[in-house]
Amino acid sequence: MSDLREFVRPDARPLPVIVLADVSGSMAADGKIESLNRSLDAMIRSFAAEAEGVAEIHVAVIGFADRAELVVPLQPAKSVALKALSAGGRTAMGAALSITADLVENQEVLPRRSYRPTIVLVSDGAPTDDVTGPIARFQGGTRASKADRMALAIGADADEMMLRKFVSASDGQVYRAQDAANIRSFFKFVTMSVSTRTRSVDPNLLPALPSPGDLDLL
Amino acid sequence: MPVQGEWSWIGSSVRGPRHRVEGTANQDAWRVCCRSRFFAAVVCDGLGSRTHSGFGARAACRAVVAAAESWSRAHGASTEALLRLIHAQWTVELGQRSREECATTCLFALFTTDGRGLLGQLGDGLVYLRSHTGGSMVVSRSAPGEFTNETTGLGIATNLSAWSTTELSTLSPGDCLMMATDGVSDDLIEDRRDALLDHAAVRYPPKSGDSGRVLARDLRKWPVIRHTDDKTILFAWHGATGVRS
Numbered sequence: 001m002s003d004l005r006e007f008v009r010p011d012a013r014p015l016p017v018i019v020l021a022d023v024s025g026s027m028a029a030d031g032k033i034e035s036l037n038r039s040l041d042a043m044i045r046s047f048a049a050e051a052e053g054v055a056e057i058h059v060a061v062i063g064f065a066d067r068a069e070l071v072v073p074l075q076p077a078k079s080v081a082l083k084a085l086s087a088g089g090r091t092a093m094g095a096a097l098s099i100t101a102d103l104v105e106n107q108e109v110l111p112r113r114s115y116r117p118t119i120v121l122v123s124d125g126a127p128t129d130d131v132t133g134p135i136a137r138f139q140g141g142t143r144a145s146k147a148d149r150m151a152l153a154i155g156a157d158a159d160e161m162m163l164r165k166f167v168s169a170s171d172g173q174v175y176r177a178q179d180a181a182n183i184r185s186f187f188k189f190v191t192m193s194v195s196t197r198t199r200s201v202d203p204n205l206l207p208a209l210p211s212p213g214d215l216d217l218l
Numbered sequence: 219m220p221v222q223g224e225w226s227w228i229g230s231s232v233r234g235p236r237h238r239v240e241g242t243a244n245q246d247a248w249r250v251c252c253r254s255r256f257f258a259a260v261v262c263d264g265l266g267s268r269t270h271s272g273f274g275a276r277a278a279c280r281a282v283v284a285a286a287e288s289w290s291r292a293h294g295a296s297t298e299a300l301l302r303l304i305h306a307q308w309t310v311e312l313g314q315r316s317r318e319e320c321a322t323t324c325l326f327a328l329f330t331t332d333g334r335g336l337l338g339q340l341g342d343g344l345v346y347l348r349s350h351t352g353g354s355m356v357v358s359r360s361a362p363g364e365f366t367n368e369t370t371g372l373g374i375a376t377n378l379s380a381w382s383t384t385e386l387s388t389l390s391p392g393d394c395l396m397m398a399t400d401g402v403s404d405d406l407i408e409d410r411r412d413a414l415l416d417h418a419a420v421r422y423p424p425k426s427g428d429s430g431r432v433l434a435r436d437l438r439k440w441p442v443i444r445h446t447d448d449k450t451i452l453f454a455w456h457g458a459t460g461v462r463s
Contacts, residue, residue, distance in 0.1 A: 003421060005441035007414040008405040012444040013366055054236075054446045105363075113404040116365045142363030202266065204367050 035180035039187035047077035053198030064096035065089030093127035097134035226424035229452035249279035274320025277311035321373030335386030344403035350392025391457025401447030
């Protein structure tokens, strides 16, 4: 063992994944919230089992309905004990985006040794609070603007235009899921994408993403 | 022998696990030069994605020393003049190689015998100076929003504003310096830097011929899970090694 161990942080450099999950009332219909819970759980368990790669995947989950709440604070995936999310209320997406931007800009929570975070926004509706200011933080914020972003629009009522604003200025895409079954496909894709990053020479480099049509979500 | 005049120093650079597995060379470099008119210490980290970055890092070490040689002769020369000299000298050192393919960070400390002192940093890594009184300073980062492995450097920066510099007055005996590439600095615990300086003075005493090997061995056994980067660290002491009780 090195004689330098008392001067360094021994843990692997983190690769943060932050999930913003719409848990508004409409998510209770058609099995969407159940599918979201199963998909999130599978993704986190897959991340926890990721033994290869240069980074350790850390996960945070922010749920938003009448208000936004940090359901799972950022922590190693292997430490996460996810309780099932329940749906009900409006769609405070702006508040969720504000919490996320605060988190990404906080160097105590995301130290400089972190790899660039991936932010995943999942929603089946339109925001019921102001999103203009929070979205601007992802376009101009010192660190938030560098985050990799993906979004999933569930069903016909999702505000796809707003989701596109969220992913703009990153190489991210907006994917569409017509029903609950496709939510799982999306999270499998997110899992694959993040796992590929941890195993790459430079986890800051985003692997080539398939176009929404290639994901077989439509 | 890493003891000359008022200065003593010890440094080492080792390949990281990624380059060992790939069978490729260390892309970090370091150099200390102590001459009659100046003392210069340089640490550089060639950018991993560039073909000739290891060459670029070594060229940057030579460039800083060559620039220091000229700058130290010119009393009253500005900080900007030194930085321009470094860029120009580095370009000369590259010969026909492309600057982009030789991109490297460049961290230096320069002290002249006429009383000028300058710490400079282009890109990530650490330049840390501790005074004999116990106070300390880090060259301020110009890009606080960076994540790991995001950096600038020679061959990337197009403006001198990308540099962070700190001008200093004359050093005193007991002042000491620690410089490192990000393979080391990103993992260091901030409030253990002084303890590490004290530890280094005891474990890697500059007067011992074995200290460089011991330091290299400790760097190779870097105690961080899944680390990959090359690692370079340099300690320098002005006057006594300055171990604090």
